[in-house]
Amino acid sequence: MLSEVLLVSAPGKVILHGEHAVVHGKVALAVALNLRTFLRLQPHSNGKVCLNLPNIGVKQAWDVARLQLQDTSFLEQGDATAPTAEQVERLKEVAGFPEDGASPERLAVLAFLHLYLSIGRKQRALPSLDVMVWSQLPTGAGLGSSAAYCVCMAAALLTVCEEIPNPQKDGESASRWTVEDLELINKWAFQGERVIHGNPSGVDNAVSTWGGALRFQQGKISSLKRSPRA
Template identity: 60%
Template sequence: MHVGERFVSAPGKAILHGEHAVVHGKVALAVSLNLRTYLRLQGTASGQICIHLPNIDTFRAWDVAALQPLVSDRKAAGGRCGELDLELVERLRAFAGVAEGSTDSGNMAVLAFLYLYLSGFAGAQTLPSMSVRVWSELPTGAGLGSSAAYTVCLSAALLSARGTISSLLTQPQDTASWSEEELTLINKWAFQGEKIIHGNPSGVDNAVATWGGILRYHAGKITPLSRVPLLRILLTNTKVPRSTKLLVSGVKDKINKFPSIMVPVLESVDAVSRTCELTLREMATAGASAQQYDTLEELMDINQHHLSVMGVGHPALDTLCRLTLAHGLHSKLTGAGGGGCGITLLRPETAQRVAQEAVWELREAGFECWETSIGGPGVLLHCATSLPQGVLDVLTSH
């Protein structure tokens, strides 16, 4: 079985509002970042399956003949996606030499790739030889959905290579997406990859990478907002490491210790998320006004204070908020907090000079900072000429 070349990309994600409160049944808004992960899948005649992940210095190759026995007794997936096949995961752990409990990003990325490859092509007369190369604009381990963007790219590329979903770009298209039914299938397969990497993910990250835009998450239900504005932001990585598990546990302990204080805080965060959602809907349908941007800025300030009250702030995040406010810009942490990343809203009239000065000062403080946008498209199929030249160079290098 020979497969053709294809290029796929998917976005990262940030949490706009609702961090931590979402764990306790409140509304959260997750948004796509215009920082993307790119994948090139190329059929080969080498008799091997290869995965190249230059961001994390991971390069692995296996003979297809050695992989075939792992799926010889499995029925064809046929596009279906049920529960994670734990028996296959364990076989692949042994095959790839990945120890139980390993959290190494390279090992887990390899394990997810092998699982999606073998599951997608189970039942094929022969497993196809191919080379897959992935490069990302997203930093790993920063809470920006890098693993979900990776598994969504893998799922879309492998499903299209198998012929389960469409894969043709029609002229004069440079990029194309898939039907709602196909996106749902991509998302389901990507969620299996996320389970391998993270154990018990919420499904939010892979949903954002699949559909893009802004998603509402509430009590386990994920709902894409049908129309959303594209917003300019600064994204800042403080590079302060943190444990999401410990931060979530700390918020829970504080709620249990001071319920009369903390429960109203959670209710207020919920109200912030709902007010932001309503504002974004109005901006998308009637056009954005200065007053609506004022509202978004105030909501960011309020929510940042909520998160500090929850105990997930950090001096680095305080520095971020202080430096950007000196330029009239409003910021908040995004994700688990305790360091990690923050987002800063840029208004349409914010001068490029102001944004550049803020970026320079944040970098001088030791942070990584990018000007980007939120609310852009989800997973896309590309023709080679539509890719940024630098990205194409990395994906096609040897």
């Protein structure tokens, strides 16, 4: 289990072509932005998992032992399906939210809990963590802020649960994850995006995971060697 502080970041995105058609299986061309979301994860042993999102005024904590006792069988959804309304309501119960509508702040919390519980279920015990996320990306501006958030969360939680290697191990802070590691990060980030957006195309989290310029169609990602020009 990870013992030191982990820092990760992910970029926002701009879709150059196919922004609305991409959800119908058409080609989209997108590029990463030089604006990023940052995550700092600190493992500890106080029996709490704490989430701090200063940009949107969220600060919450849960008792790990209580989360461990929750029935999380509702998280066993297939990769090809978005969370059902019932599954989202169950997640709200775990979060301690009332039944009324979901604000952007609450959706961010629900996405975190979904990823934390889903990825952490393979562990003998859920990890105690302090997680802080802050961003240069404005929310609701179409720049992929939620995708960058989910990519950071997925990467950090997969690392702390040892599903992927720690890129900062042995001081190699500039090392990169393998293609297989990035595919796993992207897969889990997409699950977080589904909690927030219901039925996203997957292009936002793909660009945030892979960076650079991408061609995206029906879940298939191709890196572009040169940025597209008008």
